[in-house]
Amino acid sequence: xxxxxxxxxxxxxxxxxxxxxxxxxxxxxxxxxxxxxxxxxxxxxxxxxxxxxxxxxxxxxxxxxxxxxxxxxxxxxxxxxxxxxxxxxxxxxxxxxxxxxxxxxxxxxxxxxxxxx
Numbered sequence: 001x002x003x004x005x006x007x008x009x010x011x012x013x014x015x016x017x018x019x020x021x022x023x024x025x026x027x028x029x030x031x032x033x034x035x036x037x038x039x040x041x042x043x044x045x046x047x048x049x050x051x052x053x054x055x056x057x058x059x060x061x062x063x064x065x066x067x068x069x070x071x072x073x074x075x076x077x078x079x080x081x082x083x084x085x086x087x088x089x090x091x092x093x094x095x096x097x098x099x100x101x102x103x104x105x106x107x108x109x110x111x112x113x114x115x116x117x
Contacts (some may be wrong), residue, residue: 011096018091024048025077026117027093027108030102034065037078037106039087049081068105075106079113089116 018025019042033102036052049059051074052058053065058077062070097103111117 003073007096008013009096011093013095014096018042018057018093021091024087024090024092026115027084027091028068028095028103028108029070030097032066035071035074035102035106037074037110039078039082039085039090047060049078051078051081058065064093066102066115068102071102072103072109075109076113078106079115092117 015025022043024041027040029039034053036050036054038050039048041048042061050084053062053074058073059065062073064070082088094103094106094107099107107117108111
């Protein structure tokens with residue numbers, strides 16, 4: 001079993017636990033070059049808000065999209081967008097990644113931005 005298959009298996013188990021909660025989930029995906037965050041309403045199957053280091057105005061200000069500074073920026077941005085959309089409480093979906101490094105930085109920044117996990 002390779003690394004990505006194991007991560008996806010862990011992600012499925014996490015999402016099964018989160019699905020029982022009646023609140024949107026903050027889903028994180030990280031690649032080697034960028035980091036992405038979405039607030040998803042699973043009951044309707046829609047993405048409420050999203051933020052990523054790929055967005056045009058952010059790419060100009062960030063030299064790298066895959067470092068801790070980028071994760072903090074994306075966490076703050078997704079929190080601000082979610083609060084503007086009326087979402088205050090979310091379930092954190094780390095997508096099978098360890099709660100460490102960029103994933104933790106994004107989560108901490110989203111909490112500081114006003115989201116409640």
